[in-house]
Amino acid sequence: MSIEVALYDGRPQGGRRGGPAMLHLSTCHGGGLAEALAEHARPSDHRLGRIDPYGDTLFNEQDAGAAFEEATALLARCTSEAQRAAVRDLRNLLAHCAATPGSWLCLLGD
Template sequence: MGVELELHSGRPARNDWDKSRATLLRGSYEHGKGLAQALDRLAPNSPGKLWWVDPYGNTVFNEQEAEAALREIDGLLEKCSSQVQRDAVKDLAVLLRCCAATPGSYLWFIGD
């Protein structure tokens, strides 16, 4: 199980591969397993946005949700039990920052 990340300039077309590629700005595909493990450490219904991420499906954050999720990164890093997880969360933070700074963008969490 893993969670890959894609930053899109507009809402990604989740059911149309070609259309979703047209809005792709940046992807992160190397930390999926570590990110899934780190996000699994969050309690369901905990405050914040990151617990919403579905490790088996797809979750999309807009720029405002990405900005809100950035405030959760330090707490999530504290919960990480390995360097693999910490690296994944740091990569997530970069993409959340990019999304928050790019008007109209979306961060797509692609679960297995």
């Protein structure tokens, strides 16, 4: 299982032409991110807890700002370097999304 993370400059349109531009795609930590979320995400992690490891989950800039705090707490619970690297990457993309008006973060489960 793996979760990739894509940052867009607008809401993704499901593959339609003329949709928003992808600003960044993170594929190198997908396994570590899926593992960290499965092992350490708590039900109280409102936004991180709703990430679907088998489907797509979208965060707008407001969701991303709130999820950043949850990811910071998740980072403290990680038990391996692969998990920590994945959550640090997620935190960076969450921060970028939160700071970019109109942007969306898409977590792509497999």
